[in-house]
Amino acid sequence: MTTPTGQSAALTVGVVQHECDPDRERNLAQALAGIEDAAQRGAELVLLQELHNHRYFCSIEDPGNFDLAEPVPGPTTRALADTARRTGACVVGSVFERRAAGIYHNTAVVLERDGSLAGAYRKMHIPDDPGYQEKFYFTPGDQGFRPIDTSVARLGVLVCWDQWYPEAARLMALAGAEILLFPSAIGWDSADDAAERRRQMDSWITIQRAHAIANGLPLACCNRIGSETSSDRGPVIDFWGSSFVCGPQGELLWRAATDQPQVGVVTIDRRRTEQVRRVWPFLRDRRIDSYGDIGRRFAD
Amino acid sequence: MTTPTGQSAALTVGVVQHECDPDRERNLAQALAGIEDAAQRGAELVLLQELHNHRYFCSIEDPGNFDLAEPVPGPTTRALADTARRTGACVVGSVFERRAAGIYHNTAVVLERDGSLAGAYRKMHIPDDPGYQEKFYFTPGDQGFRPIDTSVARLGVLVCWDQWYPEAARLMALAGAEILLFPSAIGWDSADDAAERRRQMDSWITIQRAHAIANGLPLACCNRIGSETSSDRGPVIDFWGSSFVCGPQGELLWRAATDQPQVGVVTIDRRRTEQVRRVWPFLRDRRIDSYGDIGRRFAD
Numbered sequence: 001m002t003t004p005t006g007q008s009a010a011l012t013v014g015v016v017q018h019e020c021d022p023d024r025e026r027n028l029a030q031a032l033a034g035i036e037d038a039a040q041r042g043a044e045l046v047l048l049q050e051l052h053n054h055r056y057f058c059s060i061e062d063p064g065n066f067d068l069a070e071p072v073p074g075p076t077t078r079a080l081a082d083t084a085r086r087t088g089a090c091v092v093g094s095v096f097e098r099r100a101a102g103i104y105h106n107t108a109v110v111l112e113r114d115g116s117l118a119g120a121y122r123k124m125h126i127p128d129d130p131g132y133q134e135k136f137y138f139t140p141g142d143q144g145f146r147p148i149d150t151s152v153a154r155l156g157v158l159v160c161w162d163q164w165y166p167e168a169a170r171l172m173a174l175a176g177a178e179i180l181l182f183p184s185a186i187g188w189d190s191a192d193d194a195a196e197r198r199r200q201m202d203s204w205i206t207i208q209r210a211h212a213i214a215n216g217l218p219l220a221c222c223n224r225i226g227s228e229t230s231s232d233r234g235p236v237i238d239f240w241g242s243s244f245v246c247g248p249q250g251e252l253l254w255r256a257a258t259d260q261p262q263v264g265v266v267t268i269d270r271r272r273t274e275q276v277r278r279v280w281p282f283l284r285d286r287r288i289d290s291y292g293d294i295g296r297r298f299a300d
Numbered sequence: 301m302t303t304p305t306g307q308s309a310a311l312t313v314g315v316v317q318h319e320c321d322p323d324r325e326r327n328l329a330q331a332l333a334g335i336e337d338a339a340q341r342g343a344e345l346v347l348l349q350e351l352h353n354h355r356y357f358c359s360i361e362d363p364g365n366f367d368l369a370e371p372v373p374g375p376t377t378r379a380l381a382d383t384a385r386r387t388g389a390c391v392v393g394s395v396f397e398r399r400a401a402g403i404y405h406n407t408a409v410v411l412e413r414d415g416s417l418a419g420a421y422r423k424m425h426i427p428d429d430p431g432y433q434e435k436f437y438f439t440p441g442d443q444g445f446r447p448i449d450t451s452v453a454r455l456g457v458l459v460c461w462d463q464w465y466p467e468a469a470r471l472m473a474l475a476g477a478e479i480l481l482f483p484s485a486i487g488w489d490s491a492d493d494a495a496e497r498r499r500q501m502d503s504w505i506t507i508q509r510a511h512a513i514a515n516g517l518p519l520a521c522c523n524r525i526g527s528e529t530s531s532d533r534g535p536v537i538d539f540w541g542s543s544f545v546c547g548p549q550g551e552l553l554w555r556a557a558t559d560q561p562q563v564g565v566v567t568i569d570r571r572r573t574e575q576v577r578r579v580w581p582f583l584r585d586r587r588i589d590s591y592g593d594i595g596r597r598f599a600d
Contacts, residue, residue: 125585144590164582166466166514167591175599199549203513206550210510213503214466249499250506282464283598285425290444291467294594298583299475 001271009271011153011179011218014038014046014089015264017243017256019226020055024068027053028076031093032083034263039087041265044113044152048093049222049243050160050183051106059230059237061136069098073117077109085115090152094159094183096137097122106138108157108183110148119148123159124168131189131235134161145171153178153270156217160184163204163221167294169211173283178270180211184223187239201240201258209250216248216277218268225259248276301571309571311453311479311518314338314346314389315564317543317556319526320355324368327353328376331393332383334563339387341565344413344452348393349522349543350460350483351406356524360534361436369398373417377409385415390452394459394483396437397422406438408457408483410448419448423459424468431489431535434461445471453478453570456517460484463504463521467594469511473583478570480511484523487539501540501558509550516548516577518568525559548576 001009016034020027031053035046051057053076057065070076076095084091090113097107097120106123122141126134145168147154156177162168163182172180186204188197212219225241244255245266256262277283293299301309316334320327331352338346351357353376357365370376376395384391390413397407397420406423422441426434445468447454456477462468463482472480486504488497512519525541544555545566556562577583593599 124587124590127585129579129581140587145593161585164514164580165586166470166510167586167594170466171591171593174593174596199551202551203549206506207510207513210466210507213507214464249503251499251502279429280464281429285427285461286465286467286597287424287440288595288597290424291471291595293445293471293474294467295588295591296474297586297588 003270004274007270009269010267011270012042012044012265012267013220013245014041014043015220015222015243015245015256016046016048017222017225017241018049018261020052020224020228022055024053028079032079035083035089035091036087037263038265039089043089043265045090046092047181047220047222048091048183049224050094050185051096052094054096055228055230056185056237057230058134058137059131059228059235061133062230065137066104069096069104072097072107072109072120077111077117080109080111081115081117084111084113088113090118090150092155092157092181092183103139104137105141106134106159108159110150110155110157113151118150121146121148121157121159123162125161125165127161131237145175147172147175147177156180158182160186163208166211166214169215173215173217177217178273179268180217180219182208182219182221184221185239186223187237190236190238201242205242205244209246212246212248213250214282216273216280216282218245218247218273220245225261248273303570304574307570309569310567311570312342312344312565312567313520313545314341314343315520315522315543315545315556316346316348317522317525317541318349318561320352320524320528322355324353328379332379335383335389335391336387337563338565339389343389343565345390346392347481347520347522348391348483349524350394350485351396352394354396355528355530356485356537357530358434358437359431359528359530359537361433362530365437366398366404369396369404372397372407372409372420377411377417380409380411381415381417384411384413388413390418390450392455392457392481392483403439404437405441406434406459408459410450410455410457413451418450421446421448421457421459423462425461425465427461431537445475447472447475447477456480458482460486463508466511466514469515473515473517477517478573479568480517480519482508482519482521484521485539486523487537490536490538501542505542505544509546512546512548513550514582516573516580516582518545518547518573520545525561548573
C-alpha cells in the first residue's frame, strides 16, 4: 500500500514523554532509551520533547544558564545520531544551540536513520511571559519555515510557541511538509485554578489539531511532565504532558497522560492526506490575492 | 464594568438555529421570530444562519436558482432592519445577493439597532465539492476581510467555508474585529459512516475554536438543521446544527443540538480578550518578516 507519490502508506511515529531532573546525562539517557523502546516497537520516526536534556531553565533569567548551550552538530546531535543509526529510526531532538558568542537558539535537530544530520530548525516565534522568559535566551530563528527532508518523510518541524501560530503550520504545509512535529515544554502556573488549567491545556491541544485540519496533515506533539522550579527565585511550573498524535482531520490517534512518562507508538496512514484534501480541498481555495495584510503587525 | 476602551464588559449574543423548508416566507418568519426571542432574552447582537431564507439550493447546479437572489439592500435587509429596529438588536443575516447580471454573491448583512445597514461581507472563500456546488452560484468576494463597525462591537463577519481558513480570522483580528461571527450551512453526506460524521463535525468545531484561540477573540457560529435535498437529482444533506459560542481561549460557552431548532442567548465577557492577550500575547510575536510565502499557492 503506497501513497500517490509512491511512499509506503504506513508511517509509524514514536513520541517520548518524560520528566527532566537537574542531571543532563540522566535526561539524555531517558530520551535515548525512549528512542530505543519506540524503534523496537516499530517507530521509523521518533519525536523528543523540547530541550529534553535540561530542566526548563527559561523560567528565570540567569546568564549562567548559557553554559548549558552547545553547538550543532555537537555532543547531543552525536548521541542522537548514534541511537538513530543503531535503531534505524529517524530522530527529532531539541538542543539549546550556541551559534556564536551572543547568538543562541532553541533548535530542533533531525538525525537521519544512518546517523547523518538531516537538518535543523531554529525556533521562529519566541515567547516571553511569566515563567517562560525565552526572549532572554533565544535569538529568533532567521531561516524561516523550511521543512526538513528525510528518508521517512518531509518533516514540518516547529517548536513549542510556534504551535500558537497558524501561519507557521501553513508555511510548512505550503512548502510540502508531510507531517507537522512540535517538541514542546508547556505547563501550568501553580497559581492557576482548575478551570483555567483545563482551558489552557484544551486550547493547546485544540489549536494544534486545527493546524492538522487546516492543512490536511498528521501532527505529533511531545511535551514534558513533572513539576519544576529553576531556583528558589523561579516559579513552579507543572508541565502537563499530554503529548499526542492526530490525523489530518485533527482526529486524536493517541494522547499521553498529564503526569506519567510514556513512549507512544502510533501508525499513521499517510494516504489520508490525499483523501482528506480531495474531500475538503482547502488549499485550492485560498485567497492568495487577499492575504497581504497577514504581513502587517496591526491594521491601525 | 467596562473594557479598557470603555465598552460595556458584557456583550449578549443570540444565535438562531432552525430548519429551512421550500417556503421562503416561512423560513424568514422563523429567523425573525428567533431574533425577537433572543432580543427579549437580552441579546444585543443576533446571528442568523447562512442563506436562512432558503433550502440549501447549492447542492445542485440549476440556473433557475438565480431567481432566488435579491439585491442588497432589498427585501431581506428591509425585513431584518424592521426587526432590528423594533427589538433594538443588531442583526447579522445572510442573503443570496444579486449584484448585477452574472454577478451574484453569498453575502452576510449587518443591520444596526436603528435599522440602518451597517455593512455587508461578501464570502471570500467559495467551496465546490459534491453537495456544495457554490462556485456555480457565487462570485468570490472582492472586498477582502474588513470588519463591520456597529454600536455593539466591531464585527468580524465571515461565512461558512471561510471558517476553514486561519488567514480569514487572522485578517479580521488584525483589522480590529472584537468578535468573529460565522453564518454556516454544513452537514453530513448521508453516505458517510458514523466515524466520518464524528470526525467532520469535530473538525468543524475544533478549527473555529482555534481561530478564537489564535486571536484571543470570542466567536459565534450559526448552522442550520434538517435533512434537505434540492431535487430528485441532488444528494441528501443532513445539516448538523451544533451552532455554538466560545470565548477567547476557545472555551465553549454554549452549543446547540444537532437536530433541534434552538435560540441560544449567551453573555460574553469582553474583558477576557484583554486578559487572555496579556497572558498569551500571540499577536506580539508574529514573525511578519517571514510570512511572505503565505501569499503563494504552493512552494513547488
